Amino acid sequence: MANLTFAPGPSKVYDKLGGYFQDAFEQGILSANHRSAVFMDLYRDTERVFKEKLAVPADYRLLFTSSATENWEIITQSVVLNHSFHIYSGSFGKKWFGFAQHIQPASKAFVLDKNVELSVEDLLIEEEADLIAVTQNETSNATQVSNGIVAKLGKKFPDKMIAVDTTSSMAGVFLDFQLADIWYASVQKCFGLPAGLGLLVLSPAAIAKVNEKGEKGRYNSLSFMLENADNFQTHYTPNVLGIYLLNRVLTDMESIHVIQQRTETRMQRLETLVEKSPRLDFLVSNPATRSRTVLGVSGEEQFIKDIKKAAEANGMTLGGGYGPLKPTSFRIANFPAITDPEFEMLMDFLGSYGA
Template sequence: MHKKLLIPGPTEVSPRILREQTRPLIGHREKAFSELYGQITEKLTRFFELPADCKPTVTTSSATLWFDIVGRSIVKEKALACVNGAFAERFAKTLQACGKKTDIIEVEWGKAIKPEMIAEKLETGEYDTVTVCHNESSTGVRNPIHEIGKLIRRDYPDVILAIDSVSAMAGDKTLPKEIGCDIIFASTQKCFALPPGLTVSLVTDRAIERAKQVPNRGSYTDLAEIFEYEKKHQTPFTPNISLLYALNKRLDLMLEETYEHIYQRHKQMATYTQKWAKKHFALFPEPGYESITVTCIKNTTGKSVQDLKTKLAEKGYIISNGYGKLAEKTFRIGHMGEWRLSGIKKVLKLIEEIWELKN
């Protein structure tokens, strides 16, 4: 029996999207490929309402490649990395592993990064790049990226803002023109509701120009090279063409549903799940900063989350335990991609039955 995924990625992929991957292959230097890839970037441009100075690209990689791309192609002298969870920490460590000086703003897991914290550091004038995780999948915290972007664009026009929106983009609000970010990216196994293996990134010309000034960009991590090939609707290296077929189809469905409706649907699932969680347990994130794609719930029952997971799996659904040090202390429900409220309600009811929660 297939067990449906309500984890913070990978999420469920519909059969019609899975089927797209069985199309015959084409050569990635052929006209047919440029047509396919050109359609994808055009649809991404429309969906994310990209202004003329912001361009999409799709890499054959999971999203972590973009930590390396920022490290190798964007950070010139010194980065400021905002860390409030496991993925933001990995972003920071990757910049350091790329040999770049990186200072870290660290706040307790469960708390959000506030614009004032960044402003205080940027006043020193030491940083050319800021990294933030939009939606910390480890804690269910949604950082205020619009406010952070506004601050950086107003006071620090030369600072590049790179945002990991891996578990939020295509669910939550992520229009670069509204945020004022230079790079925002997400892998496809989350809200895009595709298999893993591709990452969508939206990049400003300013970031591409920055990349041209940064030496030792490597090959797979060379942002300037990626956008040289974009001019021909190609990728520098052999892409996962089968997955690109699936992305092309998924973007049709996303455009049909519309950006705003997708956001409202995710918000509706989150609002319901958060209310349910507050009734039976407590939420882990700081109030006002709860994710709309993954709800991280404090396990106030003292019962075994692992046991709940096993019993729920027997009924056909998979949820996540807490991440790392939060295992058993919290559990996480991912409500993203093609999930609808009716499906979420069904699973929450099953949890009530398994844990014999009172109504």
């Protein structure tokens, strides 16, 4: 039997997934044509329950892509008129900026220290930048940008689009969707699903911006995607199984407000354990910038190596550190698909090994 994984993506899937797979097979979903009434009904219902469970405004649109990474390119090519301004503290935010620069070389960036909360009052963004790109939850270093900061950005820069990367937080914490125009994620993290499906959420203002730019002719042009979405279809042959599984997970999950409470309670218990431990330390020392869905734990290189090995021996896989942080840190996914008994098993292990 495979170890229980606490890696922050791909992550543990929901336990009910086996039954969902069997249902999809028996219902003929695996062979459904994406122009058929079966698929259009599935798309329509998935968008409905997505908005209901995650508290998304009714007039926003849900689009399906292959991954969160694909959305980097889509946003720049189909929404940005002049160039974008990127706010990030880690590797994935930097990669998004790199993709944007490749398409729009004038794109700019503001790099945050992982322990410093963004001071919106002091932030200067040139007038030509028409989109602010925010990495809300940075998986690589376990940082976050709060809803409050996103709200301040919108208030200070009302004429600019705001796009938000929530790859490892959407469906795990409450996100105030009305604060920004574009949100995106992948399903292999807080949605508790296998990789292979990206989600892109657009406000009416973002859709108007797409129409204003009028970018067409590419495989993943947003204008083409939206044209198909109006009929609850996709512009390409999609991951129909992934969309079906997303629908089932959303239907069975509690509201995001209930999930938010559980996520926060668990994270506070993890934080208390780390605070009391003489051998464990926070990768992010500032609570205001510390992710609520991914906990980064740092320590001496040999200790990090030993605790990961001990976890494996106890039937658990801890997420490795990312990039330059790999030797001296590990990451723990605080995702909804992890059950209470599984979480308690993790707590018992960390408590005994990190004591």
